[in-house]
Amino acid sequence: MRVWYGAPYISAFHLWAPTWLVDGDWGLICISFILLTVNNNKFSALSLSLSVLLLASMELEGTLLGMCNPLLDISAVVDEGFLQKYGIKLNDAILAEDKHKPMYEEMANNFNVEYIAGGATQNSIRVAQWMLQKPGATSYIGCIGKDKFGEEMKKKCTLDGVNVHYYEIDNTPTGTCAVCVVGGERSLVANLSAANCYKSEHLTKPENWALVEKAKYFYISGFFLTVSPDSIQLVADHAVANNKFFMMNLSAPFICEFFKDALEKVLPYMDFVFGNETEARTFSKVQGWETDNVEEIAIKISQWPKASGTHKRITIITQGADPVCVAEDGKVKLFPVILLPKEKLVDTNGAGDAFVGGFLSQLIQGKSIEESVRAGCYAANVIIQRPGCTYPAKPDFH
Secondary structure (H helix, E strand, O other), X not given: OOEEOOEEOOOOOOOOOOOOEEOOOOOEEEEOOEEEEEOOEEEEEOOOOEXXXXXXXXXXXXXXXXXXXXXXEEEEEOOHHHHHHOOOXXXXXXXXXXXXXXXXXXXXXXXXXXXXXXXXXXXXXXXXXXXXXXXXXXXXXXXXXXXXXXXXXXXXXXXXXXXXXXXXXXXXXXXXXXEEEEOOEEEEEXXXXXXXXXXXXXXXXXXXXXXXXXXXXXXXXXXXXXXXXXXXXXXXXXXXXXXXXXXXXXXXXXXXXXXXXXXXXXXXXXXXXXXXXXXXXXXXXXXXXXXXXXXXXXXXXXXXXXXXXXXXXXXXXXXXXXXXXXXXXXEEEEXXXXXXXXXXOOOOOOHHHHHHHHHHHHHOOOOOHHHHHHHHHHHHHHHOOOOOOOOOOOOOOO
């Protein structure tokens, strides 16, 4: 019996194709020409001589496209007095007003700040890309300024494997978000700046619309309703016309309250709706549903009329340490989260974004809702043990 590279040949015809996984980040597998010898008889097996991304990688390239407001997170552990000074509630997410403008400099001067690429959808896309470990599987569109912060964010996301197509503008700085952490809980104050300047004309340029054409799944946070609802509508129409999946997030109570009409206009196009329990209850209140029961609210959202009957709508509501609520076909399933000892909690900033990213990383691979929720819970659990929406080099999800 002959041995080739340590693989014993047996008398029966045996095709042994050596494979090499050249760095998990590349996902590159080469299938080479093989010459097999069995009992002095030579069999030539002409294989595909490929040096390409593995089929799975090729199929996933550009599959998931995110659009929203790219922001540089300015994150720091602060005290309750700081929140009170600027009228900020714990666990709130708001847009900066004039009274909030001095807080960014005060944070930098008085606290130990970290600068992290952020923005709700950009966080989710980065986490999905991290979970997938297949460069180029995700793309992202948003607006940044032509400045140092914008360049740093572009560099970071590109290194993460995300295909970013930013609309870059002069004379307006890259958007920032103050992430105020107290006792592991976070409050967000976003100064959109350049992120507030996105125009659909950028989306419809051939090189950018090509991302839309290639993608099969679209994810946009509700925050983008404050910036470019016409861009959202263009993508929603495309998704319906081409039997693709369109997904959004309620994102914050103020979106449900003050952008009610814009949210209701695009809701019929949503195949998946994400949110947390506070956002869900605010949505219910605005709709006059007279219920605070998250399960009932999730069902009602899932039963909202759809623009297309091709896909049913699935509503996914996270509830912090309580089970994830999934409404589908008029029924609710609850999925437990991964509980974390209080002493291991570092920062809840990005937890919801990470859940969505983990969820989407499995959904776009055709995995079940159950498996997607499990991945979402894993990703969120990783993120809350680290400052901001950051993660280790590789996931440990099985």
